[in-house]
Amino acid sequence: MRTIFKSINSRKDKIYSHTSEYEFFAENYRLISKILSNYKLRSYDEKTFKIIQVNILIKAMINKSIIEDYVNKVSSFNKKELWDLLINKERPYFESEGSKIYVPIYSKGLNYIYYDTPHKLLGYPYDELKDDPSSSCIDLFDMYNLNLYNSSFTNLIKIKDDKTSSAFYHPEFETIYIINKQGRLDISIRLFDKYLKTREYQNFNDRLLEVITNFYNNDRSLFIKSLYVNKFISFKMYKKLLKKMTIKNIFKNKVGE
Incomplete structure (x- = not known):
């Protein structure tokens, strides 16, 4: 991803x-x-x-x-x-x-x-x-x-744990950080892209949890869809991500032929 x-x-x-x-x-x-x-x-x-x-x-x-x-x-x-x-x-x-x-x-x-x-x-x-x-x-x-990231030494909010990492959210940076058990960053995901007109904060934590759950289920398509459905990315960004995912899958299939 x-x-x-x-x-x-x-x-x-x-x-x-x-x-x-x-x-x-x-x-x-x-x-x-x-x-x-x-x-x-x-x-x-x-x-x-x-x-x-x-x-x-x-x-x-x-x-x-x-x-x-x-x-x-x-x-x-x-x-x-x-x-x-x-x-x-x-x-x-x-x-x-x-x-x-x-x-x-x-x-x-x-x-x-x-x-x-x-x-x-x-x-x-x-x-x-x-x-x-x-x-x-x-x-x-x-x-x-x-333990360090989930403490008052940071402004991070823990969303969900997985076997090898935890997902945190930073309200000011508007970014999800997937941090592994070695204390290093695996992936960062910025929310609210530049094409998104307004930000929706109602039921924010529940919406964020749904996105992270789909991420940890390793369902790329559902993860991208949940980002859009939960109003964390714009429709334009959603289509852009789907296109990139499709191109990547096509390329992978051709290589495997």
């Missing part, structure tokens, strides 16, 4: 540049300068998905700084006081095997130190993480995978 989605995703308007997600990215990108070399985001991934990934890194670095600054400023450490600080600042986190993960660029073990025994950050070797955060970075997308 990947080639068919290129037609939907070729929309020319730069919707992402007018979103709060992009504004957060643009304003805070500098915060990950010390760890950026640890993360080689795939060049062929959809641009908005890379923005989502970078914003996860940014939020992780902000959490890291809040915890380190607290530990370095107080004369008498109070664990509950730190927890209240994180809650009051509405800092993102998620749970993994019973542990709270506030700094997902690090392992579960290091997250235990940052959250439960942060006074250890004042002594060697953990005190070096403040100025050299990259030394202990992990592949957070692989380690925490779908």
Whole structure:
């Protein structure tokens, strides 16, 4: 299906540049300068998905700084006081095997130190993480995978799980992301193409679930039809996708002759 989605995703308007997600990215990108070399985001991934990934890194670095600054400023450490600080600042986190993960660029073990025994950050070797955060970075997308995307580190809404992936929707980017269990993007599907005159939001989640269900059933024709019937693409785009699918099938049959 990947080639068919290129037609939907070729929309020319730069919707992402007018979103709060992009504004957060643009304003805070500098915060990950010390760890950026640890993360080689795939060049062929959809641009908005890379923005989502970078914003996860940014939020992780902000959490890291809040915890380190607290530990370095107080004369008498109070664990509950730190927890209240994180809650009051509405800092993102998620749970993994019973542990709270506030700094997902690090392992579960290091997250235990940052959250439960942060006074250890004042002594060697953990005190070096403040100025050299990259030394202990992990592949957070692989380690925490779908738990990470289904957390307050993102603005994604989970629609449906499958055996090897989950489908998420981003309201601002108006895009469906199929993310696999290795924490990588399989396919992105932008909704509301440029030919669609109006957007319909009534019963949105139910309509979206129907589309995703057809996607996971691997019924290409029904999937495309459900995009149109549920008013996520225009009639013009619908016909264009059907034509592309027909041409692809004809070509496949000729090759097999």
